[in-house]
Amino acid sequence: MEGRHGAPTRDVTHAPDASPQPRAQTPPPTVGPALLEGFEEGVVVCDRAGVVRAANPAARALLPGLRVGEVVDVARCDVLARAVREGVPEGFEAVVEHPAGERHLRGRRGPGLGDGPPPPEPADGDTTWYLRDVTGEHARTDTLLAAQERAAFLAEAGRALHGVLHLDRTARRVVALAVPRLGASATLVVRHDDAVTWAAAELGGGRPRLDRVATADLARVPALAAALAGEGAASPWLAEELATLTGLETLTGSVRACPVPVTGVVEAVVVLADPRSTDAEGVEEDLLTSYVARAGTALAAAALHEEQAHLGAVLQESLAAPRLPVTPGVTWGAAYRPARETMRVGGDFYEVVGGTDEKRSAFLLGDVCGKGIEAAVLSGRVRQSWHALRLLEDRPGRLLPLLNTALLDAVATRDESPRFATMVLGDARPTGDGSVELRLATGGHPPPLIVRASGEVEAVAMSGMLVGGIREARFGEAEVLLGPGDTCLLYSDGVVEARGPGDFFGEERLAAVLPRCAGAPAAVLCEQLEQTVVSWLDGHDHDDVAMLAIQAPPVSR
Template sequence: MERSHGAPTRGEARAPEVTPDTEPVTPPPVAGPGLLEGLEEGVVVCDRLGVVRAANPAARDLLPGLRVGEVVDVARCEVLARAVRDGGPDGFETVVEHPAGERHLRGRRGPTLDPNPPPPQPQDGDTTWYLRDVTGEHARADTLLAAQERAAFLAEAGRALHGVLHLDRTARRVVALAVPRLAARATLVVRHDDTVTWAAAELGGGRPRVGRLGATDLARVPALAAALAGECAGSPWLAEELAGLTGLEPATGPVRACPVPITGVVDALVLLTDPRSADGETSDDPLTTAEEDLLSSYVARAGTALAAAALHEEQAHLGAVLQESLAAPRLPSTPGIAWGAAYRPARETMRVGGDFYEVVGGRTEDAPAAFLLGDVCGKGIEAAVLSGRVRQSWHALRLLEDRPGRLLTLLNTALLDAVATRDESPRFATMVLGDARPTGDGSVALRLATGGHPPPLILRADGEVEPVAVSGMLVGGIREARFGEAEVVLAPGDTCLLYSDGVVEARGPGDFFGEERLAAVLPRCAGAPAPVLCEQLEQTVVAWLDGHDHDDVAMLAIQAPSSRSVA
């Protein structure tokens, strides 16, 4: 059976009839605070007297003392109470006590709620506050800030320790940087070779102090020796032993020993008294992971700087010893012969170069004095090493052979054999050598031999300049090299000048100094003592250079003294 169109069946609800004269009915809304129960942000509605008219669950959780119908509890949230009562700023941030711990709370003023219908019904002067827990944000911000501060400290430490290259200054900086960032007091102990260096700094203690401990001192402090060896670094009496040995004030707080990770160069240990947290507050609590990382990173940087400084000092000492062995020697005092010399290396800071000279007095009263002046290829320390090899070979070979020409032949063979043995590229030298013997009448007899070197010049007492007619091949070039010999007699007041090519090849304003200019300058020095002659020539060459780069310069003057000259 069909039912009529639009007629409800059994069980169906009959819809209300709507006529043009009937208004639609809207279901009543949920009460105002009920709309906000699902929000994570707390919402509080207060009247102008500070009475809480409404608060959602999130707000009551943030402020457990909040009560609807009561005035905002000043003890629970003073900032909110003052803002409600006094109409303060539209936003605030504060710290409130919470059963779960201290919480950071941020609030902002919002528009007045207008729930319809009541309750509650806002009145004139009601305000709405939105509250948010920002404890996590603060924690993340604090963590980031602390990480940035640690990174800035390590960067500053890296810059301060970089390139110091002096063990004492590096030790001072290590302890100075550690106070107060890492501890109230820092002590560093470094063992390098047989010497133990200590440095200490403390708050208000002024400039860091540095001292030394010998091997015998270290033997009296077994805990310190063991700690430097990487054992029992946490020994409780370690700081006391060190204080008694160095005269430092005994530690009054907890001491943390931090071995420095260095291998092969130095052993080092950092002692931190009253280790401090990242905010600079002394605490007996164990260091956090971040603080442990900061400490280990700093100690690693300190170790790198200490190792570099120790290694540099070793190399500097080695260089100084090498320079001293290769430096120009003192001239001997030889009866009847006056000596003068001048030496200026191309790299003046090194004090040595490829030019060299050597003078040895006679082994007996009647034996002649031997001399040598030369120039090896190259510059700097490599050339200095080769020149040292030539000089040592000359010292040994002259004990076997006194003829200058034959001695040059032996030196030539020795250089070639050394190159072959060491698998080096060919290294050659130019030189002039010989001996000088007083004749008894005030004259000096010279025997000379040269190999690839500028010929010596004779300056007579009357100012006349004569080159010595002698020449030869490079020393160390080929085994069949030939070398020339000559004999010269110096009358009283005469001088024989040996010089390296750095003199004549000194390049001044657009030109070389040259042999002609040297020969023209020499007569001005006639009658001058040998040392004065060399000094005047050196000053002339330096003035000609006018600050330009130059090769090594070496001069050796052999003079038969006259009554006017000073031996």
Template sequence: MDERPCPDRLLAAAGTALTGSLNQRRILRTVVELVVAEVADAAVAVGPGDGQQVDCARLAHGGRAATFQAYRTDLDAVPGLAQVCGGLDPPFGQSVPAATTPAWLWPPEFRPAGELVLVAMPLAVGVGAALILARGPGRPPFRDEERAMLRTFGVQAGQALTAAALYREQGEAMAVLKAELLPLPLPEIQGVEVAGAVRPAEEGLRIGGDFFDVFPPAGDPARSVVVLGDVTGKGAPAAVLTGKVRQSLRALQLVEQRPTELLRVLNDALLQSGDGDGHRFVTMVVGAMRPSGHNSAPLELTLATGGHPPPLVLRSDGTVTEVAVAGALIGVTKNLRMRPATVELAPGEMCLLYSDGLTEARGGPAERQQYGDRRLRQALGSCRGMPAGATVDRLQQLSSEWVGEGEHDDVALLVIRALPVGAPA
């Protein structure tokens, strides 16, 4: 057994073993497996905790696999452990009397003897982790060259744990960003049925530059605001600008519900903040909904666009028409010119707001042809008599079938359907 420790093999194995994972618990297991295989009779790796709980991986020589457990414990129970887990480096080769360690620290089948070695695994994110190594009764103490090697090994392990911590932080930050960019729950608005969906280009990221929002009546008690937009780019950069635009609109619509004015104020805000620089811009359609006052066409919808595809209207006879609106890109030029339009919807009729990722999606038999305006109109026409939610589902299904396994841009859809006077949302 005296011939088993081999420090040189430990550093050679650590180079590849510790870089194979970005999971903190898996790294802690790997750490104890490496040192028990080459240097120690037992080892405990204590990961960075949250101040109340620490992660511990334990293994004794002869054990089948490292066990893992999260403890709510006092780190001061092991001399020097609290300082190391707080990011401080212990004195070189610091030893800990085996008798001072608590019973929970070691695997049940192992009891340490003599002096233990406490090794720091420093992280570059302000905290630290620790490795405690022990040898059993009758075994020689750790030599100075072994302690020096373990210090180097601790630095390697700390680098792997740092990468795992940064990866976790990135994931947490992305989760917060995704939550901010998810469409808000659609409000219930008297006389209107609304449904929408967003399909990002990067399915793994689940965020993108297309968005929609529906705001209930605010400043004008009879008028609700709907928005659908498309920010240039894909992935996280587009998502950040999307978040800024949506937050701005949420505030603006509280005091202004006219679509043209909302677009003008947003355009000025983007230009002044530097977010609109000619290379990063937004296309958008904004609509204001209000009761028309007569039963034959109870919903009046005023629309304005900024460089966005014109909305489509599905009439009760199945015909599909394009709303005659036009406008310049948002965030490019100060003199924003727009041509708004107002349409009235009879009960069952609907208006579709969509992003160009839908019509520009390539697929079909040759996998290179765009879905196009004609197919979209045919697809919308086939939704006559459907509820708003079913219409969104059908349009998504047809476009997905067209694209198949190919790549696509971000896609956003919003359907506004008029209900009979007095009907609930």
């Protein structure tokens, strides 16, 4: 048979039941599980009844108790079950039990944050949850926060301990800062200059306590003595010994002895009761090591400062202006103000040795070049030489050349640069009729001023060369008689060279002030003159200022 166009045709016979039949198929899942397989986030789809309709492998790994086709089980997936039941729109974050250990789980409802393509929309009424394991993020955050906390603690400790420069206060701060960050209580034991000091603080204990024990008492606490010397691990008797020594009630648990590195300046140990445990990375151990290192630096600085302060105090005491004697027939007055207010000594100096009926009173006022402790040391050398040479020669005119030679020899012996001085020295002898005879000698110093009881002021006509300059130096001499109420004033150039508002105080102002002090006791005259000079300075820097007044007492009426 041929078709319309001549092409052959094929006869097809169909069986009566040969009509096409539909094949049975499983309904495809609503959310396309093939797309969810590549999600790094866990994806769980639940219907309105809480039945899990789909869950990708990431979700099943995070929640091993999850079962597709079953209601979310509270016993196996408590955190997700509560979220589904309560319908929290903002999501959740919780710690869940996992075969690998506790995990931090974060869940979000709605469109996810996955790295792959978004899943198809769920069916109406279904809820999609996106789960992420944030355990690593929490660990990194906790590590960062712990590091920041440690850094903040060490920074605070550094600020609190910096610049204290007092051993007792430093010890108190060391233990106060250690509680409660490092332990329930802290005890610091310090051995310095054959003295043992302990400071202790405990939780709720108020202000840290501080006390001292004799060095010999350490023999009765061998565990503490061993810890102080840094000898091995802490003895089991250390807590009991410290509790007996300090009376701390918290020294009943474990204790940790931490020797303080102080580079030989002092010996110290910090003992912590119930110390903070050390984690796997040794973080608390690093913190403790860093803290005691800072404590050691502060203790060493405080100990060195106290040693230097003590040395300076002893030195200043030996160089400070002496007390004025009480001499029958002669009244003394003095005033002294160093250029550096923080020091008691400077380059100006005076000295008075009271006499007797048979022996004259000797006095000296001078000024060495320079300021501060160096000038004070040189002034002390001058005073000591003067005391020694007075035993050989008591006449001022002959004593001053001997002093000049002594200073030159001292400079040559010590290979020092020349250090000059100016001075007035002399002696005083009451005559018996109320007058006082003065013998004076001067080298390079402003001439003394005589303030008569009547108010007249006159300068003693004498001059001389610098002391300690050359061996052939020439010096001036004079004799003065003070009547009752008359005063001889010796002063350093710091008085007339005091610079006030644009000008020096000067000799003219000095001569104008003194008549108002006529007849006043010698001490009052010096005090009033010092106040006048200080007022003129008006807070400006100044040189050392020294004054010495020798007075014949007024006749009592």
